[in-house]
Amino acid sequence: MTEKTDLLRRKFLKQSTIVSSVVAMPMILTTNKASADPVEINMLAWYGHGEPDVVSEFEARNNVKFKPKYYAGGDNMVALIAQSPPGTYDIILSDGEFVQQLNESGYIEQLNADDYPFDDFLYDDFTQFPGHWKDGKLFSAMVRFGHLGVSYNKNHVTAEEAMSYQCFWKPELAGKVGHFDWHLPSLGMMSLYNGNAKPGPFDIDGGAWDKVQETTMSLRPQVGGFFDYGGTFNSLKNGEMLAMCGIGDWITGVLEKDGAPVASVVPKEGGIQWTESYCIGKGSEKAGLVNQFIQYMLSPEGQVRSAEMAAYPGFCVTNGGVSALQAANMTEAQRTGQVEGAINNPIRLIEEGRIHYRDIPQRQSLEDWNDFWSEYKNA
Amino acid sequence: MKINTQKKAVGRIGSKVDGYALTWRLPVIFWQLLFFVGPLLFTIAMTFFLVKNYRMTEAFEMKNWVKMMGKGYFWDSYFLTIGLASLATVVASCLAFPAAYALAFKVSENTRRWAIFFLIIPFFTSYLVRTFSWYVILAESGVVNNVLGWVGLGPYTMLNTKFGTMVGYMTLTLPLVIILQTLPIANVDRRLVEAAQNLGANGFWTIVKVIIPSARVGLIIGAVFCFILSFGDFVSPYYLGGSKPPTLPIMIIDTTKSGQQWPRAAVVAVIMMVTLMVVAFASIKYAYRKKS
Numbered sequence: 001m002t003e004k005t006d007l008l009r010r011k012f013l014k015q016s017t018i019v020s021s022v023v024a025m026p027m028i029l030t031t032n033k034a035s036a037d038p039v040e041i042n043m044l045a046w047y048g049h050g051e052p053d054v055v056s057e058f059e060a061r062n063n064v065k066f067k068p069k070y071y072a073g074g075d076n077m078v079a080l081i082a083q084s085p086p087g088t089y090d091i092i093l094s095d096g097e098f099v100q101q102l103n104e105s106g107y108i109e110q111l112n113a114d115d116y117p118f119d120d121f122l123y124d125d126f127t128q129f130p131g132h133w134k135d136g137k138l139f140s141a142m143v144r145f146g147h148l149g150v151s152y153n154k155n156h157v158t159a160e161e162a163m164s165y166q167c168f169w170k171p172e173l174a175g176k177v178g179h180f181d182w183h184l185p186s187l188g189m190m191s192l193y194n195g196n197a198k199p200g201p202f203d204i205d206g207g208a209w210d211k212v213q214e215t216t217m218s219l220r221p222q223v224g225g226f227f228d229y230g231g232t233f234n235s236l237k238n239g240e241m242l243a244m245c246g247i248g249d250w251i252t253g254v255l256e257k258d259g260a261p262v263a264s265v266v267p268k269e270g271g272i273q274w275t276e277s278y279c280i281g282k283g284s285e286k287a288g289l290v291n292q293f294i295q296y297m298l299s300p301e302g303q304v305r306s307a308e309m310a311a312y313p314g315f316c317v318t319n320g321g322v323s324a325l326q327a328a329n330m331t332e333a334q335r336t337g338q339v340e341g342a343i344n345n346p347i348r349l350i351e352e353g354r355i356h357y358r359d360i361p362q363r364q365s366l367e368d369w370n371d372f373w374s375e376y377k378n379a
Numbered sequence: 380m381k382i383n384t385q386k387k388a389v390g391r392i393g394s395k396v397d398g399y400a401l402t403w404r405l406p407v408i409f410w411q412l413l414f415f416v417g418p419l420l421f422t423i424a425m426t427f428f429l430v431k432n433y434r435m436t437e438a439f440e441m442k443n444w445v446k447m448m449g450k451g452y453f454w455d456s457y458f459l460t461i462g463l464a465s466l467a468t469v470v471a472s473c474l475a476f477p478a479a480y481a482l483a484f485k486v487s488e489n490t491r492r493w494a495i496f497f498l499i500i501p502f503f504t505s506y507l508v509r510t511f512s513w514y515v516i517l518a519e520s521g522v523v524n525n526v527l528g529w530v531g532l533g534p535y536t537m538l539n540t541k542f543g544t545m546v547g548y549m550t551l552t553l554p555l556v557i558i559l560q561t562l563p564i565a566n567v568d569r570r571l572v573e574a575a576q577n578l579g580a581n582g583f584w585t586i587v588k589v590i591i592p593s594a595r596v597g598l599i600i601g602a603v604f605c606f607i608l609s610f611g612d613f614v615s616p617y618y619l620g621g622s623k624p625p626t627l628p629i630m631i632i633d634t635t636k637s638g639q640q641w642p643r644a645a646v647v648a649v650i651m652m653v654t655l656m657v658v659a660f661a662s663i664k665y666a667y668r669k670k671s
Contacts, residue, residue: 072636075433079639082434105432175536181622183637225539225621234511235621238518240538370637371450377633378452378624 038065041286041293044080045070045093046276047229048311057305058296064289072228073182074098075366081107087283091290096275097359099140100131108279113138115291116298120318122347130357132277140277143297144306144314147346147355148185148248149271151264156242162265165193165245173243174222178235180246181226183373184358185272189245190216192269192356201272202359209364213372219245220379236262249336250274250312256335265344270354276314300324308332315346419652425645433639447646453630460626461654463541464610467548471556471605472598474549479560480586483567495561498554510547510614517543517619539621547615552605559604563597564590599666603659610655627651 043050043066050068071077074095102108118127132140150162161167168177191201191212235241252262278294296302303321316322326333337344429438482491516522517537527533575585613628634644
């Protein structure tokens with residue numbers, strides 16, 4: 001009887017050891033795995049910036065994983081930050097004109113200017129980009145930019161016609177002019193068409209603003225629709241829209257590479273520049289890693305990744321980036337004018353005074369412009 | 380004495396049934412309070428809040444109501460949305476009725492089951508995907524215009540028009556309306572139909588005088604669903620109608636996108652809710668009205 005009890009006890013001990021080992025195994029494995037888990041970096045950005053074509057190399061090299069949250073529009077970005085606790089976003093990609101607001105609200109950390117290749121920047125203005133510095137302190141680093149102007153279908157609008165916003169009123173384009181559904185770029189273009197180049201299309205008095213509204217309203221019969229990114233992309237691709245107001249190569253570039261007969265130009269009245277800059281989110285515990293990432297994006301290889309970004313292309317901001325792009329993909333460098341002497345060279349256009357930085361209205365409220373946009377859409 | 384015993388028994392059973400029913404009702408009540416009444420009250424409260432520096436701040440101000448009610452474009456959108464939703468309701472109801480009638484009266488039980496199954500299948504895929512697929516069909520270089528081109532017609536502009544919006548609404552609502560119409564029509568008492576025919580009514584008058592009145596409740600519920608879904612739909616008027624001009628759901632998005640005016644968007648949402656409630660209650664009351 002005792003022997004039988006001993007056997008049972010031994011059997012019980014043996015079986016329970018096996019069972020506990022099996023039960024504990026996932027925990028042991030998880031613990032081992034946990035030490036190898038990549039560090040998560042929360043990114044707030046326009047669509048595409050956290051995708052593998054941009055970040056995979058940096059992720060692999062530094063054992064990090066980007067967790068992107070995408071927004072559409074600067075005020076959407078500010079609102080997302082405003083409604084989240086400090087430290088929610090480690091890295092923030094901001095439109096250039098919104099950096100000042102982020103800084104004033106205390107949403108971003110100060111950066112060390114020595115960490116970035118400002119001496120290699122293509123254009124002096126970019127090193128001191130408006131709103132990126134305050135009291136000699138740097139808060140954001142510009143990483144890419146692009147130009148907005150006339151985007152058109154080459155089978156229906158000639159390159160010569162596209163050199164003026166006047167082409168939007170071409171009778172043959174009735175119902176075929178589309179708008180990217182964001183008021184700032186489109187109204188900025190109408191302002192440029194009215195000749196408000198100095199001090200800038202967004203810095204206009206009441207009389208000029210009235211005229212901008214009048215001009216914009218006169219375009220309404222030509223308008224075939226108001227679209228988001230997907231809609232703009234599709235309507236240009238399938239020929240539903242033959243000209244588009246409020247965009248540039250950041251959309252037509254993707255389609256052009258895909259063989260669609262579309263292009264974008266900066267017309268004679270001038271174009272608008274979009275600017276994207278990286279900031280470190282206030283309270284981020286991964287500021288060091290984020291800083292490394294910003295350095296990577298400003299390095300020649302990072303600049304190439306940015307210039308060739310699958311979601312939407314952008315211009316390089318450094319000489320090193322341009323050289324690397326030419327070495328890696330001369331076709332793209334030539335297509336976008338990022339070669340010496342090109343007629344559409346982005347820096348040449350800026351130096352000719354044809355480019356104006358996108359901004360928020362300086363003498364009217366953002367609400368006034370937005371209200372008019374709603375009225376315009378309903379007209 | 381016997382009657383008293385029966386009454387007591389009924390009373391006991393009644394009280395037991397109440398407790399049982401209440402237990403089963405509680406989750407639904409709790410769900411509705413948590414996910415409908417609560418958010419609705421919060422949305423109403425939000426209409427009085429203010430936005431300062433892109434952040435919503437609690438307040439009790441009428442500014443948002445005054446602002447939205449005073450804008451002509453709001454009322455243009457409001458009447459446009461009602462108009463489009465009403466048109467979609469009429470079109471869907473008319474298109475659905477012959478199909479529902481055929482399924483209820485003209486096909487076998489087995490065929491009806493299969494047909495309903497196929498009507499449900501579209502709901503397995505995303506509505507957004509189904510909407511985008513219309514681009515290929517309705518574009519000027521799309522399938523429809525290509526076919527029309529063979530007989531020397533077109534091309535016609537169908538995308539970014541109200542016609543496009545209507546196609547999207549039908550994609551969303553038509554299968555559902557057919558199902559909702561089929562069930563009550565199939566339940567119409569066949570003896571009434573036979574009686575009408577025996578009394579000399581032809582097919583048309585049988586439908587008008589017997590089938591439609593008998594299936595009235597189901598037909599109205601189908602129409603109400605169509606109105607509710609179309610009235611609140613963002614996808615079709617935006618992607619197939621080109622947001623030209625915008626409907627109220629698009630206005631909600633626009634309002635939140637620019638300036639983060641969630642309180643003003645809440646005003647639009649509350650007005651939409653009130654409109655839908657008025658339409659739904661009026662329709663249900665009409666459906667269940669007693670014949671004089």
